[in-house]
Amino acid sequence: MHFAAPQQILSFRLRFGYSYGMSKSIHLITLGVEDLNASLAFYERFGWTKAPESVDGNVVFFQANGFVLGLYPQDKLSADTGQTGIKPVPGGITIGQNFESRNAMKDGLSKFISAGGTILREPFEAPWGLIAYAADIDGHVWEFAHVPGFEPDADGRLILPSGKTQ
Amino acid sequence: MHFAAPQQILSFRLRFGYSYGMSKSIHLITLGVEDLNASLAFYERFGWTKAPESVDGNVVFFQANGFVLGLYPQDKLSADTGQTGIKPVPGGITIGQNFESRNAMKDGLSKFISAGGTILREPFEAPWGLIAYAADIDGHVWEFAHVPGFEPDADGRLILPSGKTQ
Numbered sequence: 478m479h480f481a482a483p484q485q486i487l488s489f490r491l492r493f494g495y496s497y498g499m500s501k502s503i504h505l506i507t508l509g510v511e512d513l514n515a516s517l518a519f520y521e522r523f524g525w526t527k528a529p530e531s532v533d534g535n536v537v538f539f540q541a542n543g544f545v546l547g548l549y550p551q552d553k554l555s556a557d558t559g560q561t562g563i564k565p566v567p568g569g570i571t572i573g574q575n576f577e578s579r580n581a582m583k584d585g586l587s588k589f590i591s592a593g594g595t596i597l598r599e600p601f602e603a604p605w606g607l608i609a610y611a612a613d614i615d616g617h618v619w620e621f622a623h624v625p626g627f628e629p630d631a632d633g634r635l636i637l638p639s640g641k642t643q
Numbered sequence: 644m645h646f647a648a649p650q651q652i653l654s655f656r657l658r659f660g661y662s663y664g665m666s667k668s669i670h671l672i673t674l675g676v677e678d679l680n681a682s683l684a685f686y687e688r689f690g691w692t693k694a695p696e697s698v699d700g701n702v703v704f705f706q707a708n709g710f711v712l713g714l715y716p717q718d719k720l721s722a723d724t725g726q727t728g729i730k731p732v733p734g735g736i737t738i739g740q741n742f743e744s745r746n747a748m749k750d751g752l753s754k755f756i757s758a759g760g761t762i763l764r765e766p767f768e769a770p771w772g773l774i775a776y777a778a779d780i781d782g783h784v785w786e787f788a789h790v791p792g793f794e795p796d797a798d799g800r801l802i803l804p805s806g807k808t809q
Binding site: 501502503504505506507508509523524525528529530538539540541542543544545546551554555557558559560563564565566567568569570571572573574575597598603608610615616617618620622627629632633634635636637638639640 | 667668669670671672673674675689690691694695696704705706707708709710711712717720721723724725726729730731732733734735736737738739740741763764769774776781782783784786788793795798799800801802803804805806
């Protein structure tokens with residue numbers, strides 16, 4: 478018979494936790510923008526802080542929870558990706574913030590709108606929680622949510638319930 | 644005179660670190676897809692693992708590094724956001740993975756293409772590193788990168804150099 482030593486169990490848990498909960502990572506979400514300074518100003522009004530690694534007039538980085546949100550001129554992004562003949566239309570990807578309560582969600586949405594965002598859909602009751610959608614000044618769609626059981630943790634991360642039990 | 648007690652210094656650092664490095668969080672990146680099962684199969688071939696919180700035929704969740712990547716039918720997403728009259732065109736947002744080496748980046752890209760992705764731009768030398776772009780089966784644009792100084796850490800997170808010094 479074989480009994481796992483404590484180190485082996487720990488090692489298995491670490492590997493299992495890594496391979497499941499962290500099976501894949503994403504490091505940079507880049508938003509194509511029309512006017513870099515205008516979009517930076519919008520996100521600063523919304524409360525984000527430009528990281529020192531940003532390059533004036535070229536790219537803006539914001540440190541998020543374990544990854545980076547970037548702003549980059551759409552014409553440069555299209556050139557980089559080799560898609561200069563295509564005009565992107567937002568709405569195919571949404572960027573969601575989960576809040577710890579319904580009131581915190583409404584406050585977050587209000588701050589986004591006050592910063593210059595456009596409401597797409599006022600808060601509504603979805604089967605899973607309270608949801609609203611709004612667009613930034615380039616039309617990128619943000620989701621504001623309070624979903625019971627899917628609140629962010631103290632470090633601002635969203636770990637699914639199944640990931641917390643491991 | 645006032646000298647800060649160690650606890651006060653620690654508290655300040657924690658708050659400073661939180662308010663700067665984690666000034667904002669994002670919890671859910673949702674990709675609108677044409678055929679949920681086909682897109683799930685693509686991302687599974689690419690190596691992601693469907694979380695148990697997913698709802699068959701409705702939504703797929705993948706646990707990423709501190710946030711969640713979701714797949715959701717585009718028609719439902721458009722209905723939710725109140726934008727049923729708009730047909731999104733990808734290319735305005737890119738989803739980036741940073742790798743620890745040039746070879747790891749090329750391997751990641753190869754895996755994405757083998758899974759059924761479409762190359763948009765073969766690896767090229769940008770001033771900041773080795774970059775390539777490819778589209779998933781719905782056209783969502785992924786960036787594959789090796790950028791010296793911007794490698795992910797052992798937990799799969801990208802913390803900017805300025806955030807590491809705090």
